[in-house]
Amino acid sequence: MLSVNVNKIALIRNARGTDYPNLLHFIRHILAAGVKGITVHPRPDERHITRQDTYDIAELLTSYPDVEFNIEGFPSDAFMAMIAEVKPAQCTLVPDEPGQLTSDHGWDVEQQQALLSDVLGRLAAMGVRSSLFLDPLPSRVEAVKAVGADRIELYTESFARACAGSAENPQLLSACLRDYRETTDKARALGLGVNAGHDLNLENLATFLEHCPVDEVSIGHALVVESLEMGMPEVLKRYLAITGG
Ligand SMILES: CC(=O)[C@@H](O)[C@H](O)COP(=O)(O)O
Ligand SMILES: NCC(=O)COP(=O)(O)O
Secondary structure (H helix, E strand, O other), X not given: OEEEEOHHHHHHXXXXXXXXXXXXXXXXXXHHOOOOEEEEOOOOOOOOOOHHHHHHHHHHHOOOOOOEEEEEEOOOHHHHHHHHHHOOOEEEEOOOOOOOOOOOOOOOOOOOHHHHHHHHHHHHHHOOEEEEEEOOOHHXXXXXXXXXXXXXXXXXXXXXXHHHOOOXXXXXXXXXXXXXXXXXXXXXXXXOEEEEEOOOOXXXXXXHHHHOXXXXXXXXXXXXHHHHHHOHHHHHHHHHHHHOO
């Protein structure tokens, strides 16, 4: 499933302190194109998606029962209080510090076992599917199962970099894809779902999915940039053709 991350539409809106572009207007267009997932990452500084956006999107999606809402973030008290109110289909936990430019690493699950076990138990009690942002390290998958997550989200930035450099270094891409495939296979063997995201784009997505058949990809940054080039309807059509929905 394709889940469109709308962070960067909100970033453009926030640049002028007005409501243009209107975020919900574009989400309606995205859903009209046939997309069945919306992802946001409301960061503490509200640089793009605000808390209010999260509630507004949740309200909008009550009119789209077949669309999944995925909220990403670090499980702070404020973040978890919002998740408890919104109860999205999925919550993706990301080990980001408040001031990080973007997400750039997965969980050290064993090191964060106490926090993750508590938070994942609370998500399960809420009936919210949980996903842990994870580097492609097969050795970390058993710890994910032990702390009670439903899914992993493969952090795909290193794949995207290897793919971009594959002409010069095809071996790096092959080795990289092996790590992702091994992590995927191990997760599935333990009954975990597998999502993926970060720096995926129209150029690299098909290669990734050929090697890693995942349940969901969440894509935002490149999708918005590609939409500046080709228009959002065409871009969404191309992504859906690759993901099959
Ligand atoms: C977790 C992840 O890799 C992305 O979903 C994240 O949402 C990117 O955040 P920014 O859009 O703030 O870079
Ligand atoms: N979890 C990845 C996501 O939601 C979007 O990442 P990106 O496509 O903006 O890099």
